[in-house]
Amino acid sequence: MKFNSTRYLPLVVTVGQVVIFPYYIIWLKQVSLTFTLFAWFFAAFSFAAAWGYRIYQTKKNKERSLLFMIFVGMGVVYIVIGFIKNSYEYLPYVVLPLQVILGVLQGYFRAWHSEQDTYHLHAVHHYMIVGFMMIGFSFVKIISPVVFITIFGALLCICGVWEFFRIGKLSVPKKV
């Protein structure tokens, strides 16, 4: 069981991020209203992800990666997005910091994941799983993208709690 959680938790998060991406894009486009703003939001996310990646790369004590906080952090952002009303006048001003937080956390997670033994195996698996899941989702009528975003946020929080309890009991095998 310990082996499975170590092996599958990053895969669940990676697959989830890719699967939720189309729904997230729909939501972001709705709140951006113009393509210019939409592109700026994505640029902010991308720069922030680079920052997050670099934070992990330069981290000295990589054994204490606080991954549970990263999962919970991402989960909370997605849940917040789920609860924001689209009619909120200052929405772009709220979305921008959320994009930056999400970018930092995802960049950090990606940097951590890339240093794990399972990373390359996960890469192949996640492409396959995402492909099948998206075919499945194509038959699901979208009521609102925020429903899926909120569910994914909750799933990430559960992953975070799981990771929290796992800490100290198990260490992920590192690359040699």
Added chain:
Amino acid sequence: MDSITKLVKNPWFLGCLVIIFMAVVMWNIPIEKRKYGLSQGSLVTDYTGLLPEHIERVVTAENRNDLQRIVKQANENGQKISIAGLQHSQGGHTYYKNGVVLDMRTFNRILDIDEQEKTIRVEAGATWEDVQEAIQPHGLALKVTQSQSIFTIGGSLSVNAHGRDIRFGSMAETVKEITLLTPEGEIKKVNRDDSDEWMKYVFGGYGLFGVILDVRLELTDNDLYTIHTEKLKTNEYASYFNRVLKQPDTAMHYARVSVAPSSFLDEMVVINYDHTENTDHKSVLKKEEGVRISKMALDAGRKGGTLENLFWAAQKRYIASLNRKEITRNNAMRSESTFMEYTKPGRVEVLQEFFVPVDSYDEYLTDLKDIIPANDKRHDFKVHNITVRYAAKDNFTTLNYAKEDMLGLVVLIQHGLKEEDITNAESLIQSWTNLTLEHGGTYYLPYYRYQTKEQFKSSYPNWQDFQEEKLRKDPNHVFQNMFYEYYVK
């Protein structure tokens, strides 16, 4: 070199870049986010997005001969034509079901400025801003224009707009001559002495009597004014304004009425622009300032209740801060507008304007309190702003809203788009219109048609003359729009 590499490798270097980028994006999040009008997809709307309609095509106006050919063809093949500028009218005046829309925005050249005569000849698709930019270096200014310079000349004349000037009469009175493309496809010069009385129907004719191609406008000096502001009780305003009218020193004037719950329709602030006997040839035209802060303050006021009280207090403080400042005539005629942008799915913000005789003003506002709730925080129908301006008696145009000297109350209203919300808004605005009619007033026609046809006929007793002349001058009904179909046809 090493220290630079070390700096770049530090994660906080990227962090700082992200924070700087975030600040830049935050500052540049556009205020004007909506697309409206002809830039929409398959359906055309005007500024409010209400009354979406399918049209056949949009024709960009490029030269007079093309426009003439289109109009002549329409007479032959039964096509319907509407005329659009910047589409700030709100009642479907610029398009018609399955019709052709002439997009006049590219028809915007300044043709001639006569410094001696103090006139400008300009194509109708030009904006008032275009005109101001052209005449400013000559030390000249407009006689009458709207409070903002974002409208086209043709559009403003088609609604016979008015503004803050209290000395030069209606906008129509400042036009010396126009070049008109008539409904039968003839291009002719028209002035006030024209025996066919074209101007009488074209101004305030909502694009139903042909295409205004160009206009010769009367100008005046770009005088320098001192701003004078004052707080008043609503019941003091009519007598105050009558005194202002008698003082030749005051060139322009407008006022705001409180719509905040704590002082609803009881308090006012007035703004006068008084002559200094100086003209200004050097000042540049002001740009929009403080848009983001103004928008945030207005958005807070839009919440109603306590926030609306705070917004009114902020407005009073801001207006008081303008006291004794100097401003040129051109700059006084170009107020900010972008901060009023409102984008909220499922809701719409519209304008209405009601005119009442100056002497009926106090009683009218007292009676209005019985129709509109002071605190609309929990109501769907919300009133955000009332600006009061003077509309001088107009004996010239047919659909004239000022049969005597009137005060125009420009009202900014917000309501939902559900069927029951629109019905509720219609009911309230119809009650408001009835009250206006009882006080000898009228309502303005460039806005969404909440009113009934009976209210239109009562407000505009010359409507039959307008209808008959339309049939005479446009027998094939070439120029059509949603406004005409609802009210007149």
